[in-house]
Amino acid sequence: MSEPCFLTAAAASRAIAEGRLTSEALVRSCLERIEARDPAVKAWLHLDPRAALNAAREADKRPRSSPLHGLPFGVKDMIDTADMPTTHNSANWQGYRPAKDAACIGVVRALGAVILGKTDTVEFAAAGRRAATRHPMNPAHSPGGSSSGSAAAVADHQVPLAFGTQTGGSLIRPASFNGLYALKPTWGTVSREGAKIYANSLDTIGWYGRSVADLALVAEAYRLDGIGEAPVPEPRALRIGLCRTPSWSRIEPGGETAFATAAERLTRAGVAVEEIVLPDAFGGLFEAQETIMFGEGRAAFLDEFLIQGSRLGQDFVDRAENAKGITPAQMVAAHDLAAACRRALPELFSGFDAVLAPASPGEAPVGLQNTGDHVFNALWTLLHGPCVSIPCTRGPAGLPVGIQLVGPRYADARLLAVAAALSSVIDAESAPPR
């Protein structure tokens, strides 16, 4: 593992800070890895090696401005980049060049990061055309979606960090499938400006890394409340809730094993674990998320529908035309249920430092059409709190299955500190320890 592309973002950041690594060497290593691997993985929609190396050399010339200085990022191709196309993996947007970086890109570029390229995505991060990306560990499987390329690229050591988004389960589910770390921060704490809107109340920018420290580096860039201030606690001092969620009947063997294994490893490490059963009302959140996603999706695709006409895929026509017939009363009920459950969560979680929940039903599905089920993600997206995915086990097909730690709104810093304390316990199959 002497190639820089195998370093975690946190390790690469330290190496750059100490003068042991240049951004150019890191980017070059990533590009070599991509050249060797991407014909099979197909994570990237746009990559300009010469431009990326130039950006890295420029970063090397400037004084180090932040822990992200010189680190390369992959960017899901529904997030605007001023110097690269943004296609949304849509036939109608091939070659489109935004005039401006999305806000989330502007922040990391200002802090010295290098945007390596754009990663494949389910069309508009919503429906329609699937990414061409294949699971890096088994090309017969999907890497999950919609953040398909970002997840596969980070998992395959093609880039240490990448942006994704989550409206249903598009960030955390692929993290579980690919043995990755990911943070979906609290809704509203990272600007979504310049990322394609799907559902106002749900869309959240997040990111992938290969350790909790990687996730924290990026969280710090966005100045999430209290990041880096909370000390990493001792596992023995922690109390973790085990939440199977009201959708547990849809768990698969791989997900069941991951959940049980994580609980067992925590117990063995001296962490106090206790089952937590959500009140009945939470059982309606899966349907409420779907109502809001499709109901808000009407507005999100109306311009595409009117402008593209018959060139627009049926999935988006259906959203713009409200094919599901979602009513105002259903929207109000869904928003109100979500708000009531959000409000109840801090007390329900008050006895715990974090809550462990499934991150996906099981392993990555076979084939590229099915990007996996967001049943174990949708409720947490709707609840607006932070989710950190942590790799855990392998499923029956030998592919990774992770779990997630979740917390109440704005508890991102605390959740990352707890995840830092527990990742080596839960992610016991990754060696060496991160």
Next chain:
Amino acid sequence: MSEPCFLTAAAASRAIAEGRLTSEALVRSCLERIEARDPAVKAWLHLDPRAALNAAREADKRPRSSPLHGLPFGVKDMIDTADMPTTHNSANWQGYRPAKDAACIGVVRALGAVILGKTDTVEFAAAGRRAATRHPMNPAHSPGGSSSGSAAAVADHQVPLAFGTQTGGSLIRPASFNGLYALKPTWGTVSREGAKIYANSLDTIGWYGRSVADLALVAEAYRLDGIGEAPVPEPRALRIGLCRTPSWSRIEPGGETAFATAAERLTRAGVAVEEIVLPDAFGGLFEAQETIMFGEGRAAFLDEFLIQGSRLGQDFVDRAENAKGITPAQMVAAHDLAAACRRALPELFSGFDAVLAPASPGEAPVGLQNTGDHVFNALWTLLHGPCVSIPCTRGPAGLPVGIQLVGPRYADARLLAVAAALSSVIDAESAPPR
């Protein structure tokens, strides 16, 4: 009033449909009005008469595609337009050209509308630099803000329709000050993609017109639920709640007169009116709106802050740096209070067809620095329901003061039908009847 620029959008739409008016003649009339008046009013930041006339001629050549066909719009200059600059009235964004129309612009262009030009705004529709726009009826006064230019241009018959946005009271307050009609639709029903984000939970695209029918034309374009389906009721069949709001102590003589006059006119027209007092919890909404606006504004201006550095105005530095010290606990409390009040509203309003509330404390303030107080708007923005402003009286300085009708979330169609029934009653000083 034979000049087409004096027609309401609804009247112009009919005239175009019946072949009595061309888009070219309408746009030409607007441009002449602008040429005569804008040196004093200063509503526009970008205007290309030749391009606008070309667009109008193109519209005249195409078959009529919707009631908006051929109608010109003004666009607040923080909403992206592919063929015009978008400057946010910020020194750092002069000459910036987006690559793509904002979603709201894409929709009306696809329906045949002509984008006339960009209107002045408070910087980023938030703070900092004020618009140079003056009140069209008295240049010593502000037209209000942040949708300053859009409001002034429509009030001054320079354009029949214009887009604005509301995060605090930036759409409805200027409507009140300028004797205008405006609709702030239910949050989330019109895509904000391509408009500058300030606060995720608040920002709402809306529009100005010179009649309720004008507002409905645009609402129909966005397919707001049930638009055009609800018959316009008889005033005598209606029951209207009178809601002074918990901030009534901040009403000024002009606002007090408008509210009392509207109530009196309704009563005389046979409308049943009854005071409605909001529960005590609603008293916290003004502060909650401010907490959320500044709290979410941290993320909105972080990229500007990191990229522009010292060139960025202090107002935005303060937001990015959380100068108010807003805590996660305050954010959670503010969101939860808003949600609880949203949930309570349908029952509180259930005995009424709509609720009448102040639209501004009083008349437009003197000078351009003070764009007016959003105290009577912030709670309704936070409550997410539709607001329709209707002109009513003149204040002590002889300038207009309006009122607003408000409704619960997603009741936009019903509210517009009620406003159509009551506008000639409330707006009795406008002649001829619209």
